[in-house]
Amino acid sequence: MSEQEQNNLSIKELAGKNFKEGYNCSETIVRTFRDFYQLDVSDEALKMASGFGGGLGHAGCMCGALSGATMVLGMFQGRDNKEQSRGPIYGSSHDFHGIFSEKFGAACCRVLNPHEFGTQEQRRTCLKITGNTAELLLKYIQEKALATKG
Numbered sequence: 035m036s037e038q039e040q041n042n043l044s045i046k047e048l049a050g051k052n053f054k055e056g057y058n059c060s061e062t063i064v065r066t067f068r069d070f071y072q073l074d075v076s077d078e079a080l081k082m083a084s085g086f087g088g089g090l091g092h093a094g095c096m097c098g099a100l101s102g103a104t105m106v107l108g109m110f111q112g113r114d115n116k117e118q119s120r121g122p123i124y125g126s127s128h129d130f131h132g133i134f135s136e137k138f139g140a141a142c143c144r145v146l147n148p149h150e151f152g153t154q155e156q157r158r159t160c161l162k163i164t165g166n167t168a169e170l171l172l173k174y175i176q177e178k179a180l181a182t183k184g
Contacts, residue, residue: 041172045070049168050161058087059164063102066168071181073109089143092151097143099160099167100134106171110180130174137170138163 048070052062060083068075085091086101104127111123135141146163149156175181 038173038176041176045168045172046165049165053161053164058084058098059160059167060084060086060098060102060105062164063099063167063171064105067106067109067171070172075109088151094142094144096141097134097138097146097163097167099164100131100141103130103134103167103171106175107180110175126174126178126180130171133170133174134167137166 045066049062049066052065053059057065061080064075064083065080067073068080083098083102083105086096087098089095089097090101107126107130108123111126113120113123131141138146140146147156147159149159
């Protein structure tokens with residue numbers, strides 16, 4: 035198994051573990067990448083991802099896994115001050131939205147997962163989307179050389 039295949043398996047397993055432990059889709063993606071890349075992001079800061087689950091608090095809008103992925107991209111390319119360009123993070127966010135939408139056919143939670151919140155079908159679908167999003171995001175980060183593991 036190649037290193038890339040090993041990393042893909044590892045990131046999906048870590049995302050699956052986090053989701054099964056009770057973190058929502060957005061929390062799972064942010065927590066998974068914080069741990070995978072050993073990013074300096076506190077548990078306190080991770081709370082910011084909580085409201086994005088269920089497409090923004092069960093509103094069914096943008097998928098929480100995609101929102102979490104956007105937050106992760108911000109960890110690598112976000113601005114430290116207002117003088118810095120928004121270009122890199124806006125470009126990556128736009129690109130990844132396209133990759134996500136192409137993979138899943140939509141970016142909207144209620145379209146991706148029409149099952150009632152809290153049902154086994156809904157959880158199963160979110161688990162699959164979240165794991166696959168983690169894999170897609172890792173591939174994107176590596177292809178764009180946004181981070182070096184460790």
